[in-house]
């Protein structure tokens with residue numbers, strides 16, 4: 043079984059970003075990360091995004107507010123960042139605390155700064171196969187990983203376990219645009235094993251440790267594991283029981299070290315695309 047390594051894909055994206063930056067005037071494209079509260083998962087994602095983007099030669103500002111911020115105050119702060127001409131891209135860490143309306147932010151965010159594809163305009167572009175917008179970074183990271191390892195998609199049977207707006211659904215659209223035959227599974231899927239066994243490419247994005255095991259996949263299948271979970275030993279793991287895939291899957295991504303590393307690289311790529319578009323350069327396609 044070939045282990046598909048996120049770091050290798052990230053290194054390729056870094057080269058693309060570096061090349062695009064050569065033709066851009068300073069200042070460096072600038073990302074604003076918006077965090078409300080002290081959720082450890084958000085802090086960890088923020089830390090890895092800051093590290094990756096800085097390595098890539100990009101600038102990052104972190105904006106942090108207390109979890110009990112009033113909705114009006116948050117909206118005021120958000121709008122000032124949304125309108126700030128010095129900020130090229132925005133990453134809003136979610137979910138937001140209950141008193142804040144995510145939908146309001148989704149509708150207000152400038153689509154040209156919406157690096158994680160949360161606005162209805164960017165979602166519609168993903169749905170219609172228009173590459174000028176931004177797909178959610180994780181969904182696109184799966185596509186980048188397949189592209190970097192030259193894994194063909196056209197005509198292949200792809201099963202995606204998970205139908206969230208952040209991963210499963212947009213990924214299904216990106217796969218369809220690349221001419222895959224797509225099956226989407228969720229908690230009401232009657233026979234998950236049958237759907238998984240049917241897949242030539244299986245993407246697990248359920249958030250459930252050990253959901254996918256070797257006996258659920260076809261010989262030679264490619265398993266892309268998006269899940270991030272903590273197992274009973276307190277260790278980070280994906281949705282697939284990685285060791286059980288060996289000898290059955292032809293390729294698989296590990297967790298950690300797989301899709302996650304590519305997600306922050308895609309965020310960097312999106313930031314350069316946003317800055318190029320906003321500054322009137324030719325737009326590198328995401």
Ligand code: NAP
Nearest residue numbers: 180204205206209228229247248249268269270301302305
């Ligand atoms: P989510 O919003 O909780 O959605 C999970 C989806 O999986 C839902 O559609 C759910 O079905 C489905 N599901 C859950 N358990 C299932 C089961 N036993 N059988 C079949 N379907 C099942 O999660 P998400 O935001 O999409 O994230 C999914 C995973 O990816 C999480 O582990 C998350 O941490 C990880 N993630 C990773 C990255 C990265 O960069 N690597 C980025 C984002 C998220 P229903 O719709 O029926 O509830």
